[in-house]
Amino acid sequence: MYKPKLISCLKNYDKQTLVADIMAGIIVGIVALPLAIAFGIASGVSPEKGIITAIVAGFMISVFGGSKVQIGGPTGAFIVIIYGIIEQYGMSGLTIATLMAGVFLVLFGLLHLGTIIKYIPYPIVVGFTSGIAVTIFSTQMKDFFGLTIDKVPSDFIEKWICYFQNFDTIDLWSLGIGVLSVLIIVLLPKISKKIPGSLIAIIATTIVAIVLKQYAGVESIETIGDRFNISSELPGAEVPELSWLTIKGLVSPALTIAILGAIESLLSATVADGVIGDRHNSNNELIGQGLANLVCPLFGGIPATGAIARTMTNINNGGKTPVAGIIHAVVLLLIFLFLMPLAQYIPMACLAGVLVVVSYNMCGIPSFLGILRNPKSDVTVLLVTFFLTIIFDLTIAIEVGIIIACLLFMRRMAETSDVHLVRDIDIEAESDLSAHNDEHLVVPNNVEMYEIDGPYFFGAGNKAEELMSRFNEKPAVRIIRMRHVPFIDSTGIHNLTNIIISSKQQGIDVVLSGVNPKVHDVLEKAHFYDLIGEDHICPHIDVALEKAKELADK
Known part of the structure; x- marks a missing residue:
């Protein structure tokens, strides 16, 4: 006033x-x-x-x-x-x-x-x-x-x-x-x-x-x-x-x-x-x-x-x-x-x-x-x-x-986000809901796991697409770990949609892990349930690994 x-x-x-x-x-x-x-x-x-x-x-x-x-x-x-x-x-x-x-x-x-x-x-x-x-x-x-x-x-x-x-x-x-x-x-x-x-x-x-x-x-x-x-x-x-x-x-x-x-x-x-x-x-x-x-x-x-x-x-x-x-x-x-x-x-x-x-x-x-x-x-x-x-x-x-x-500023923001492939290494398996457990995470055979650190927008989205298309060997399942993604914008949704559609065309299932409630709401409004299935969006890495192993065995 x-x-x-x-x-x-x-x-x-x-x-x-x-x-x-x-x-x-x-x-x-x-x-x-x-x-x-x-x-x-x-x-x-x-x-x-x-x-x-x-x-x-x-x-x-x-x-x-x-x-x-x-x-x-x-x-x-x-x-x-x-x-x-x-x-x-x-x-x-x-x-x-x-x-x-x-x-x-x-x-x-x-x-x-x-x-x-x-x-x-x-x-x-x-x-x-x-x-x-x-x-x-x-x-x-x-x-x-x-x-x-x-x-x-x-x-x-x-x-x-x-x-x-x-x-x-x-x-x-x-x-x-x-x-x-x-x-x-x-x-x-x-x-x-x-x-x-x-x-x-x-x-x-x-x-x-x-x-x-x-x-x-x-x-x-x-x-x-x-x-x-x-x-x-x-x-x-x-x-x-x-x-x-x-x-x-x-x-x-x-x-x-x-x-x-x-x-x-x-x-x-x-x-x-x-x-x-x-x-x-x-x-x-x-x-x-x-x-x-x-x-x-x-x-x-x-x-x-x-x-x-x-x-x-x-x-x-x-x-x-x-x-x-x-x-x-x-x-x-x-x-x-x-x-x-x-x-x-x-x-x-x-x-x-x-x-x-x-x-x-x-x-x-x-x-x-x-x-x-x-x-x-x-x-x-x-x-x-x-x-x-x-x-x-x-x-x-x-x-x-x-x-x-x-x-x-856009370039600096893009640099704050990182996308990388996770191997079988000792890491601190944080609960995506902030509990802490120390254990050895093993990525099942025929499964690839990627982790996104930072906001999932134009920079990270392009990085993720480029990284996943770089490897010649095609897994049965891709896990995309998103515990450190505070928000996602329309460009990130577009890139994630492309990744899922491209993966399906190659016969690869996609599982999302550690999606926080804010990002989850955005994905729900974008009709991701119809694209990937609600059971493929997991709250924790242990659940995501079990789901990936189940899909890979099939």
């Missing part, structure tokens, strides 16, 4: 909690400001759209989400895909794709897929996150170095070729602003972790840029105002024109936005749970994320999700309930209404520095290097997802990465 976390949190709400939420919300709002501007510009939209996204989505996710302390807004993960959608479909296409992603997220929550999304393989998450980080880093080189380039190519390789070809146009003043912003963000936490480094970097570099322009005649430092017309007016809601052709073309990127948003928001909520000792509702959180992405684009916003950095800032500054997230949205709204015109003086090189640090933190180098020491299959998934994200796009990377991960 859908029930936002805010409702349960307000039941025992008191003044002390309110004060803590207000203080945390103010700080998170200040921290979110430079990130919202930077993410908006990097995504290919105006800076005010980034702030509008943080306001609307931050409010909606806190009100309708399933986490106590989640802070929502634009994040670096969406930069690549947003930029690509705008390039191909324009702003109207991005609005429609975001609305569709919102619908998908609500459906994920209503269908209770919140827990399933958590099981997307870790190498895929690290692969596309690291790929996004490298892509974000590469998009900031023009502004960071102050390069004079009219149009930066969208392709990753072409982009870097263009950078090297135009590196002689570097502006040292812009580079200095970019380096200064990085140093402030990196070094300030060593002095005080409560002071937002990105905000101090923006204030400091903006002052430096104004002073250099006024008193030193430095005109080469590009600012937000040089590139965008800043507006502090709240936009009205606009519903885009929908066409089936556009919707059909945007299904894939919209689904990518939804999956990416779901993964990032649930990951953020899970990390927050570990810190505050609470437990979020993943399905309610997805519904909240979906509603935010349904409303946000109507006001010109871009896709949004839960943001780990801002959520941790909320926790570290005492945020207790979703009220802190609502306060953060109100703070951003006040800044937008009264201070937005001042954003025109912020140097583009400073925002590039902010995103360089964001991309480094996103990259997760220790996690990436750690997976490289794992099995080759994990390394394959990681590298394929990583390079596809960089060279092609995120949609292809996630799709191919999940397919490869599924195929490797």
